[in-house]
Amino acid sequence: MRNERLTERLYVALDFDFMDEALRMVDQLGDTLRSYKVGMQLFYKTGPVILERLHAEGCKVFLDLKFHDIPNTVAGAAKSATSLGVSMMNVHAAGGMEMMKRAKEASVAAAQATGAEPPLVIAVTQLTSTDQQTMNNQIGIPGTVEAAVIRYAKLAQAAGLDGVVASGHELPAIREACGEEFVTVIPGIRPKWAEANDQKRILTPADAMRAGAHRLVIGRPITHAADPRDAARRILEEMGEVLS
Template identity: 65%
Template sequence: MRANLRPEEKIFVALDYDNMDDALRMAERLGDTIKTMKVGLQLFFKSGPEILHRLHEMGFQVFMDCKFHDIPNTVAGASDSVTAHGVYMFNVHCAGGLEMMKRAKEAAIKRAEASGIQVPKLIGVTQLTSTSQAMLNEEIGIAGDVQRSVLHYAKLAQQAGLDGVVASGHEIAAIREACGDQFLTVIPGIRPAWAASDDQKRIMTPAAALAAGAHYLVIGRAITHADDPKAAALRILEEVR
């Protein structure tokens, strides 16, 4: 599957803005360099579904990154609603359990078929890239190391019928071994060598992540905070090629 993706299809740009105008200006500045924009909690709750439709009108695919985590019935309803907006991909927290993930996938398929649209890719969030070993054990209360937790959730997501998982670049090889090469890996915490790491702990360069077998890379500040975002995106695309 990775071989079939063009470089501009492998990168999702995180539009982490607090208003729609700035987000759309950034998308416009990037033009046709990148195909998919990621809309997270802050932007979606500020702009509502309109941001999804505006990006679609501009020709972009949308990865809706709102990480659903609730009882199965509630998450199934949320999955139905977001699928109706025609997003390319959305995610749920694997910690919600097997039944929740199954219901989310079933609802997405049912809504897509009823609406005559493509079924969105549904991705499970394993552990956030801000999660350190100490945080996992001492605050969240999960024993063992981070990779063990990530693999457990990845296998659970695959059992539930999800298309893949969100994980850090350091877990890609282990996920591929456990779940196979066709099970998608969406990797945040991607930083080119020339960009700062900010608040994320488990980070990796684009080239290293792709060499490890990543399907998609989520990149935000390295592009959106650059003096010339389009030049930064093109520089990263060259690295991806």
């Protein structure tokens, strides 16, 4: 994996209802961070316009819509997302091998048609809000969360995907099963000075970096801070101390 700048490894989750709110946050953060996650809440409100605005500001975008449907439908979604210029998108590993394979193939073909760099296509393994009781008794998957995550990670790798979204708690096992170059994108990151909110399987930024995370996704500890730019700088400093 290429040597990325520290700021390229931290995505801020723009979980807002309105585009003006999201763009105000981008303006507040300025050059401190230039990589953002756009999820369902914002994208379903604004559509592709928010991506156009972020790209116009020179930002990278992780489109977090978690595609999960029949293979042909997901391939079409991946093609459309690639045409919007996103740098990363995700699918649900629970959709199976063929669905994931078609998503990656469609994104590569769409990028090649325009001469663009293909986006990373990664798979969601288990949400960071899912604990073992929920997974076993409600979702109906037996065994430990870690075992389920590793099974999905290996399936995603076999399908040709670039990496996975997972809790930092499963990072060492993912690296052992899939290798150090298999991209790991870690949400549920909470600095010691921030509240856990609805996340159950969380790590601090430093702990995630020590475990080998490639990218971190952080929302409320930055976007709900009294001074978002200062919060972002503190997190970057914590990440940097581990890598120095």
